[in-house]
Amino acid sequence: MSSDPxxxxxxxxxxxxxxxxxxxxxxxxxxxxxxxxxxxxxxTGAGGGTLACKLAEAGFSVVAFDAGPYWRPLExxxxxxxHQEKLFWTDxxxxxxxxxxxxxxxxxxxxxxxxxxxxxxxxxxxxxxHFATRSKLGYAVDWPIDWQEMWKYYAxxxxxxxxxxxxxxxxxPHRPRYPLRPHPLNAAAEYLARGAEALGxxxxxxxxxxxxxxxxKSHPCVYRGFCVTGxxxxxxxxxxxxxxxxxxxxxxxxxxxxxVGRIETGKDGRVTGLHYIRNGQWRxxxxxxxxxxxxxxxxxxxxxxxxCDRFPDGLANSSGLVGKNLMxxxxxxxxxxxxxxxxxxxxxxSLAVSEHWNYTDTGKDYDGGxxxxxxxxxxxxxxxxxxxxxxxxGQALIxxxxxxxHSVGLKMVGECMPDENNRVTLADEKDxxxxxxxxxxxxxxxxDKRMRDxxxxxxxxxxxxxxxxxxxxxxxxxxxxxxxARMGDDPATSVVxxxxxxxxxxxxxxxxxxxFPTVGGVNPSLTIQALACRTADRIKAMAxxxxx
Amino acid sequence: xxxKNKEEALAVRLVAGGAxxxxxxxxxxxxxxxxxxxxxxxxxxxxxxxxxxxxxxNARRAGAHPERAxxxxxxEISHLISTSIGIIGFGFHAYNVxxxxxxxxxxxxxxxxxxxxxxxxxxxGALGKTADALSRxxxxxxxxxxxxxxxxxxxxxxxxxxxxxxxxxLHFRGAYHDPFMWLPxxxxxxxxxxxxxxxIDNVPRPVTTALLGTxxxxxxxxxxxxAYGVARNxxxxxxxxxxxxxxxxxxxxPAFTGLAIAGLGALLLMRTAKKKRSHA
Numbered sequence: 112m113s114s115d116p117x118x119x120x121x122x123x124x125x126x127x128x129x130x131x132x133x134x135x136x137x138x139x140x141x142x143x144x145x146x147x148x149x150x151x152x153x154x155t156g157a158g159g160g161t162l163a164c165k166l167a168e169a170g171f172s173v174v175a176f177d178a179g180p181y182w183r184p185l186e187x188x189x190x191x192x193x194h195q196e197k198l199f200w201t202d203x204x205x206x207x208x209x210x211x212x213x214x215x216x217x218x219x220x221x222x223x224x225x226x227x228x229x230x231x232x233x234x235x236x237x238x239x240x241h242f243a244t245r246s247k248l249g250y251a252v253d254w255p256i257d258w259q260e261m262w263k264y265y266a267x268x269x270x271x272x273x274x275x276x277x278x279x280x281x282x283x284p285h286r287p288r289y290p291l292r293p294h295p296l297n298a299a300a301e302y303l304a305r306g307a308e309a310l311g312x313x314x315x316x317x318x319x320x321x322x323x324x325x326x327x328k329s330h331p332c333v334y335r336g337f338c339v340t341g342x343x344x345x346x347x348x349x350x351x352x353x354x355x356x357x358x359x360x361x362x363x364x365x366x367x368x369x370x371v372g373r374i375e376t377g378k379d380g381r382v383t384g385l386h387y388i389r390n391g392q393w394r395x396x397x398x399x400x401x402x403x404x405x406x407x408x409x410x411x412x413x414x415x416x417x418x419c420d421r422f423p424d425g426l427a428n429s430s431g432l433v434g435k436n437l438m439x440x441x442x443x444x445x446x447x448x449x450x451x452x453x454x455x456x457x458x459x460x461s462l463a464v465s466e467h468w469n470y471t472d473t474g475k476d477y478d479g480g481x482x483x484x485x486x487x488x489x490x491x492x493x494x495x496x497x498x499x500x501x502x503x504x505g506q507a508l509i510x511x512x513x514x515x516x517h518s519v520g521l522k523m524v525g526e527c528m529p530d531e532n533n534r535v536t537l538a539d540e541k542d543x544x545x546x547x548x549x550x551x552x553x554x555x556x557x558x559d560k561r562m563r564d565x566x567x568x569x570x571x572x573x574x575x576x577x578x579x580x581x582x583x584x585x586x587x588x589x590x591x592x593x594x595x596a597r598m599g600d601d602p603a604t605s606v607v608x609x610x611x612x613x614x615x616x617x618x619x620x621x622x623x624x625x626x627f628p629t630v631g632g633v634n635p636s637l638t639i640q641a642l643a644c645r646t647a648d649r650i651k652a653m654a655x656x657x658x659x
Numbered sequence: 660x661x662x663k664n665k666e667e668a669l670a671v672r673l674v675a676g677g678a679x680x681x682x683x684x685x686x687x688x689x690x691x692x693x694x695x696x697x698x699x700x701x702x703x704x705x706x707x708x709x710x711x712x713x714x715x716x717n718a719r720r721a722g723a724h725p726e727r728a729x730x731x732x733x734x735e736i737s738h739l740i741s742t743s744i745g746i747i748g749f750g751f752h753a754y755n756v757x758x759x760x761x762x763x764x765x766x767x768x769x770x771x772x773x774x775x776x777x778x779x780x781x782x783x784g785a786l787g788k789t790a791d792a793l794s795r796x797x798x799x800x801x802x803x804x805x806x807x808x809x810x811x812x813x814x815x816x817x818x819x820x821x822x823x824x825x826x827x828x829l830h831f832r833g834a835y836h837d838p839f840m841w842l843p844x845x846x847x848x849x850x851x852x853x854x855x856x857x858x859i860d861n862v863p864r865p866v867t868t869a870l871l872g873t874x875x876x877x878x879x880x881x882x883x884x885x886a887y888g889v890a891r892n893x894x895x896x897x898x899x900x901x902x903x904x905x906x907x908x909x910x911x912x913p914a915f916t917g918l919a920i921a922g923l924g925a926l927l928l929m930r931t932a933k934k935k936r937s938h939a
Contacts, residue, residue: 291836293769301759304760323833325892330893344893
């Protein structure tokens with residue numbers, strides 16, 4: 112049998128890969144398909160992987176499914192952008208709308224650990240007011256959870272991931288000290304800092320999920336710079352290296368290369384388990400509860416694909432909102448040239464951050480907030496930016512690539528508005544598993560565009576204030592996917608409640624970025640993990656009261 | 660050379676020995692760190708030269724036959740140069756930190772040139788000069804009388820406090836991830852305070868001797884801990900060429916040892932002076 116983890120499942124025969132030891136294994140508890148496990152979790156990323164750990168540690172029997180392979184980062188990740196595309200979800204999808212989303216790289220992952228295996232490790236908290244934008248700031252909708260509760264869980268996740276962050280965070284209410292000290296700034300980050308100081312705004316070292324001191328079996332970050340193609344040293348605290356080893360130790364089972372195609376519903380209207388394909392065979396796992404954590408495209412896809420006589424519009428969809436209110440985040444950039452050697456690809460890509468425009472509500476002609484970070488694109492990514500974003504080709508592209516060491520840039524993460532027209536639906540075409548693929552329809556709102564224009568102008572000003580010349584703006588990029596199974600207080604206007612429990616089916620849960628009612632101006636991974644920790648606590652409390 | 664009793668001679672050897680250990684620490688640490696900095700500024704070679712010279716002169720004074728140590732102008736000049744280069748280095752290092760965006764920000768103090776490090780060279784020079792004076796110039800540097808050990812005790816105490824500050828800052832950078840990282844922050848300050856109290860009261864107490872002895876041992880044990888810290892970096896000691904530079908600096912903890920040994924010399928001088936007083 113081939114040892115290719117993309118061909119043959121690795122987590123089986125009572126063991127799973129030990130990601131910290133070349134060739135090593137750890138014992139894994141296994142369940143029979145006929146065992147009615149407490150929780151079957153779909154997806155092992157920021158939502159599902161975290162929950163698998165928390166629920167297993169609480170004593171529940173857990174099986175977590177992932178369509179992707181179980182990688183061994185120390186052995187199988189190359190310093191090669193093209194090779195590492197193996198981490199992305201590149202299955203077929205249809206994108207349309209006025210601003211079709213580029214799928215398949217920075218916004219999705221197909222691996223055990225999900226997209227955290229290749230995330231940029233940026234671990235920011237959402238501003239308190241951004242959990243109640245309707246009541247506090249007059250736009251979009253409120254979260255059904257109080258910011259203070261979320262901030263409590265942020266602290267828990269920051270501890271679990273050993274976040275390396277600034278000693279004092281310059282924005283928002285007091286937060287506990289980050290477990291580890293910040294990483295050194297690279298030259299690209301220094302340009303953000305100088306620009307911010309020239310414009311009279313604050314900046315800080317980005318809180319990052321990569322360790323700045325040896326912790327457990329993780330070595331300190333070596334500033335290799337290939338973070339977004341997969342960390343080869345395990346300094347990165349991804350779900351693969353941080354939560355899943357704990358989950359396995361606590362008795363969770365991980366099933367890699369196991370694509371879930373359908374959730375089964377019983378006569379009583381409760382879910383009974385799920386159908387998944389592994390080793391070319393469709394199987395059925397019985398479960399008392401199913402938690403869907405496939406991120407904002409695959410989650411609604413699975414819910415919609417699980418339609419049955421009783422729920423003809425898909426599961427948990429009595430509101431009609433499954434798949435709707437998809438939100439990306441704006442990811443536009445400003446770039447320039449400077450005299451000195453920047454070599455921005457050295458170290459983690461976003462070592463400095465400004466949340467100025469997340470915490471400032473004046474001087475804007477739009478709603479919402481955004482942050483911006485220093486950038487460190489790898490060569491192929493940079494070539495794509497220059498060709499696609501700047502229109503360079505041929506000799507002009509080669510010449511510009513040769514000046515890469517002197518390029519410096521800033522990139523935003525901006526809050527897009529929820530809009531029901533931005534949605535995930537099922538197409539007629541089928542994928543390799545025989546499942547209907549998704550159609551992803553997206554258009555930026557006018558508000559989004561006003562934010563984008565302001566942000567690129569501001570970032571350009573910041574670069575120019577540091578002496579950068581030949582500045583240009585990269586206008587067509589987005590990141591992150593959220594919002595297709597919104598949480599709320601009202602079953603008519605939301606898919607799940609504050610506990611991530613679906614309104615329609617009490618033993619069906621959704622816990623990932625799709626439950627976000629709004630996205631804020633920060634990267635979502637920390638918020639997803641905080642939500643997962645909160646959900647686990649809520650499940651424990653409800654189980655203790657016999658309310659599951 | 661003036662006739663001295665055995666205890667005084669030993670005290671001089673201890674002060675010179677402390678200066679030697681400090682200089683060894685400076686030579687190996689600045690050698691590694693300035694190599695990491697590619698000797699980008701030619702001046703970065705100066706602490707290597709002066710600490711090497713300092714080792715030569717001080718080791719002979721600390722050795723088994725201190726009477727054979729050279730009493731030339733060269734010795735004087737070497738100590739003066741070490742002291743000066745340490746002070747100038749402090750200025751350079753402070754400039755390196757302050758020129759970074761954010762200036763006196765913690766991240767710059769963590770990762771910029773270590774501000775306190777050059778002062779170790781100044782201390783090596785000062786202690787070397789002190790040992791010289793004690794054995795040659797009737798124990799005087801200008802108007803300062805070193806013979807009763809109190810001034811040396813004071814200088815050593817201040818040096819220890821500075822070294823603790825440096826260790827505290829850099830261990831904070833490592834988030835005190837290993838509880839043993841607290842040891843050099845807890846023990847040497849107590850030793851420094853005890854030594855300062857003895858100097859002020861002019862009473863050499865046995866507890867100070869014990870504390871300085873512990874501090875000296877900690878400096879050596881620290882080498883082991885730092886070596887373990889190097890091993891915890893990617894590739895461990897197999898990748899020593901990178902990890903010696905990336906991990907905790909192996910040569911620095913003995914700075915504590917050097918100062919503690921000099922402090923023990925100061926205490927011995929104080930005890931001798933006390934005996935003389937009581938005989939008088």
